[in-house]
Amino acid sequence: MSIYAGLDVSDKTTHICVVDVDGKVLRRDVVASDPDVLAKWLNKHCTDLARVVLETGTLSTFLYHGLVERRVAIECICARHAKGILSARVNKSDVHDAEGLAQLARTGWYKRVHMKASATHIDRAALRIRAQLITARTSMANQLRGLLKLFGLRMGTARTPGRRAERLTAFYA
16 A cells, blocks of 8 residues: 655754545644655655645755665656645644645645756855855945045055055055
């Protein structure tokens, strides 16, 4: 008998709901939002697991790749699509959302989202960090120019770090 699980993920905990082919709730639990903990729980309690579903969100990439590495049959679904279905339920809570996601996993009425490779996310993070550092450096240089203008000192155009250091040394000497 195939069973299906829905994961409602938050920062610290994940609500899990497991249903059978007929939609009957077999088990509910709350565990830490960690791939190791989730995989151990699913392997222990769900022997005939056909599919696990979680919504897109801040931790979905981390959990998805972690569970795929641990050989869990997981799919990430569009949160906007799931919201439309889950908001139709009478009681909106983490427990009921996990059950709704499990029912979506059972029926297959969801829109699957392509999850990019972990290396892609690392490359993007490096590019964002570099852009942020450049922005911070430019902002500090502009603040320094503004502060120097208060005292009648103008840096002019100093494009190289050496030239800039020469001008600053001349100002302070």
